[in-house]
Amino acid sequence: MGLTSLSGVLYSLAALRWPPPASWMTYWLLVSEHRLKEFGPRELANITYALAQLGYHPGTQWLTALCNAAVTHLPTVTQTEPAAGGGDADAGNPSKDGKWDASANVPHAEKTGGGSSGDGATAAVEVRFTAHGLSQLLWGLARLGHTPQQVTMQAICTDVQRQLQHFTPSGLANALWGVTVMSYKPPYVWVADVAASSFQLMPSCSSYDLSITTWALLRLGFVPDRDWLAGFLSASFCQLPSASPEHAARILWGLAKVGLTPPTDWMRHWLSMAYVRLLEADPTSLTTMMWALAKLGIRPSRKWVELLLISAWERPLRAFSPPDLVMLLWGLAQCGSTPEEAWMEEFWWVGRDTPSAPQSSAATRALISSVCLSVCLPVYIWRARRPPEGSRVPIFFKIAFRHIFFLSFRPFFVFPLSVTVFCALY
Known part of the structure; x- marks a missing residue:
């Protein structure tokens, strides 16, 4: 089987979303591993993308x-200054970033037809990745949880920077x-160039493109200017009707992250579009929405919050991670919302019983419980600037004492407990 056929059959299976038997995949990997150096860039990109789509880690x-x-x-990348890769804390600072100098300044393209020497064809020119191939390669490696060596990431990012004009919104x-996702920190000049390219593509971006691009750029330390934010608001306003709960949450998260309160009509539009999809939202999206609304100082209607609480209840609450539970209640408190008694009862029990890992120890579970109790309760009472209604005070303290006895007064709980009592009596 030729190289193009070898990669093509796997790509076709991924496109059909039909995972082959494990024995077939094992044999395919054995055959292809010895010929990887013969593959062209198109085949390598297609293989990476296909493996990620099939969810098969080789x-x-x-x-x-x-x-x-x-x-x-x-x-080939020549490093002229110390690179700002990996976990460098100063990676977002232009004055401390490294600069890359790549060997060839001439744009390159993949040979038409995507053939390779394995099929009897000899490339007359140097064959390189296309913009689409780079997108597939990066996305696939990240989905498979594999981070290449730093020099490889530098080369990939340099190639991305050169071909920015060829990227589609989804590809970028x-x-x-x-x-x-691979936790790589490119130089800020790279981030700024990519952001400038994304600004040009905004009018043709989908809600997915906008949410992912904004989320990624802000994670990489991008500081948007007024024009970029205006373009983002305009493009996202048009795409909100088609946005999924996850994308709508990320769009609002981006605005909250930079501290930009959107115009009233934009916010009203977002709330109405998000409302009709709240029951479809996953735990992370619900938490992100509540956190962003709280950070922006926006208080949605009681009807809106009640539907969000119903959605969280039906997930159910046990599907939320401990950090999400804490952040959800923090957002509710900041927005001045008071959940029903049954909802809070379930919340505290979930906060006590939820492990941080499948095989977490009793001490770890106790620590999570102490965080939920010592952070959420004072936040709820104090941040809302009012204690719970009189009819609900007993349930708060009844559940609190259940947690206290469960924790058996472990040493690490003494301080959080004192903070809780202080805030409750304040």
Whole structure:
């Protein structure tokens, strides 16, 4: 089987969303691993994308070999200053970022037809990744949980920067998502160039493109200017009717992250569009919405909040992670909303019983419980600037004492408990 056919059959299975048997995949990986260096950039990108779509992890060794093969089709990067890669705390500061100088300044394109030497064809020119191929490569590697070596990431990002004019909105969003999820910190000049390109693409962006692009850029330390934010508000306003709960939440998160309160008509439009989809939202989206509304100082109607609480109840609450539980109640308190007694009863029991990991120890569960009790209760009582209604005071303290006895007065709970009591009596 030729190289194009070898990658094409896997790509077709991914497009059909038909995962092959494990024995077939094992044999395919064994055959392809010995020929990875013969694959062209199109085949490498398609393979990475297909494996991610099928949800099949080929193993770290196989993915490392794929990245090594991809490097041969990427520009050589000369580092003129110390690179700002990995976890550098100053990666978002332009004055401290490294600069890249790539070897070839001439734009490159993949050979038409995507053939390779494995099929008997000999490339007359140097074959490189297209913008679409780079997007597939980054997205696929991130979905598979594999982060290439820093020099490989530098080469990929340099190639992305050179070909920005060839990216589609979805391609740029997927490439940015991949870079961000892999926790790679490119120089700020790279982030600024990509942001400028995203600004040009905004009129043709979908809600997915806008939410992912904004989320990724802000995570990478981008500081948007007035024109960029105006373009984002205009484009997102048009796309809100088609936005999923996840995308609507990320769009509002982006505004809250930069501290920009949207115009009244935009916010009214967002609330109405989000309302009709609240029952479809997952726990993370519900928490993100509530957090963003609280950060922006926006208080939705009681009807809106009640539907959000119903949605959270039906997920159910046990599907929320401990940080999401804490943040959800914090947002409700900031917005001045008081959940029903049954809702709060379930919240505290979930906060006590939810483990942070499938095999968490009793001490870990107790620590999570103490955080939920010592953070959520005082936040709810104090941040809302009023104690719960008189009829609900007993349930708050009844549940609180249940937590106290459950924790058996562990040492790490003494201070949080004192804070809780102080805030409750304030």
